[in-house]
Amino acid sequence: MKNQPTFIDLFSGIGGFRIGFEKSGFECLMSSEINDYCKKTYQNNFGESPLCDVTKIPLNDIPDHDVLTAGFPCQPFSICGKKRGFEDTRGTLFFHICEIINAKQPKVILLENVKHLIHHDSGNTLTVILNSLEELGYHVNFKLLNAKNFGMPQNRERIIIFATKEKPFNFSKCNFSQTESLETFLDDDDGDFEFLNKDEYTLIENPIVQKESGLMFVGYRNKAIWKTGIRENTEHLSRVHRQPNRIYSVQGTHPTIPSQESSGRFFIYLPNKDAVRKLTIKECYRIMGFPEDFKISESKSEAYKQVGNSVCIPMVTELATQILNQQLLSVNESQRITKKHKQLSFEFDFV
Ligand SMILES: C[S@@+](CC[C@H](N)C(=O)[O-])C[C@H]1O[C@@H](n2cnc3c(N)ncnc32)[C@H](O)[C@@H]1O
Structure with missing residues (x-):
């Protein structure tokens, strides 16, 4: 497809983001995953293996892209994990994402994590994440979304954080569908x-x-x-x-x-x-x-872990479609925010 919108798939796991974004017409330019079992599943499904540890990929080797997606490791923030957040080296991976954003300036960043990220360290962890993105020159907003509002019979709440250059992502424009049993x-x-x-x-x-x-x-x-x-x-x-x-x-x-x-x-x-x-x-x-x-x-045990770590595909597909529908990839220079401390827009309500 000519002028196809592009994305990179960081912490790609088994490619949940890739399925949703490709469905919506995006082209994947690069993926990165550290776990060999996930890489194998990804290779079997997409015909290419993700690159290795994202921190080992030289910034110059990362292609220019429109959207950066990252379901960065959630264990440091999860209620099921040890809740150590940024103290855990996996938590600091967020700052590596920021380095990539700074170097590549994608128009849209889509981050996904566990619901508990909101409460971690009394909200400080989330504040650091939101402020860091804002300091990089983005409109930032987030919302808790649930797989059951995207036609899936699963009560799976995840925090979705959008950082956008053009204008804030508008969650209320998403098409939500009835839960089926x-x-x-x-x-x-x-x-x-x-x-x-x-x-x-x-x-x-x-x-x-x-x-x-x-x-x-x-x-x-x-x-x-x-x-x-x-x-x-x-x-x-x-x-x-x-x-x-x-x-x-x-x-x-x-x-x-x-x-x-x-x-x-x-x-x-x-x-x-x-x-x-x-x-x-x-x-x-x-x-x-x-x-x-x-x-x-x-491997059944890997298959269970991989699906539990992945994303609700219809939700990702809808978010990718909304990036296009809301015209978030056509950056109007006059609307770019480069100044720090623009008002963050938070949407705390649940759908
Ligand atoms: C929450 S999962 C994301 C799953 C993915 N969204 C999917 O659809 O399968 C986080 C992934 O990040 C990977 N990961 C952890 N540290 C990494 C690193 N330094 N570089 C690349 N991937 C890493 C983990 O192996 C895990 O598969």
Whole structure:
């Protein structure tokens, strides 16, 4: 395509950003990923291997591009990780992104991270990120977006940060679509399913759909319990509250597929069969919006980690489309902000 808009795919993982941006008409000029398993999956799907550690790529070797995308490592900020933020060397990777931005001046920067980034270090980490981008001469805004508002049956909240040269990204222009229940995303009946025996789980009597998340908690797996410190008659709660023990109905949405889960302990309840089974790996990729022909890693544990680390594809596709629709790639010199401390525009509301 002539005059095709371009992007670079940093911390590319298995290429979630690439699928969404290519769908919207962008051309990928470069990708970078440090993990060999991710690189292999990426190579299998896109026919090229990402470059290595982003900090080792000379700035001069990075091609000029319109959009820089980076789902930079979230473990330092994640509620599931150790929450060390910038103290962790992976957290400081953000400052390397800033060096690339300074050198290459892309028109749009799209960063994605876990929701907890907002609260990390009482909000200071996010403030540093936003201020750093602003000091580089960008309009900066952010919003929490949820996969379930992009047609996926998954309650997956992520912070999306936009830094733009032309004018601020307008989140309210995004097309949000209704959440569908998990049951319409399941494999056909003849799949290779792992059902639980009836004595392996307990169903609660009156399951309720949690309005905010759309999850329908129906029961828990009967795992051995850790008794120390547990009050009498609350033993079952210790099972219930451990995420891998919770069972959700397919009539609701699925909880976030996390990157820490390498054995796929996601259990779903099928009311029409009155049975509980594991969500298949294929179903995990489907509820992130990956295409059916996506080549999943042959290592199951890597495949689970990779999908949990990735992005909701329909959300990325919509954001990439909006970059074009909102004409954020045609920089009008008079509107460029080069001065520090322009008012940041924050959108705290949830969709
Ligand atoms: C949150 S994941 C991003 C996943 C990606 N958005 C996707 O769709 O799969 C962060 C990725 O950054 C990679 N990473 C960590 N440090 C890196 C570095 N120094 N250079 C390049 N990639 C790195 C990790 O291996 C991981 O795959």
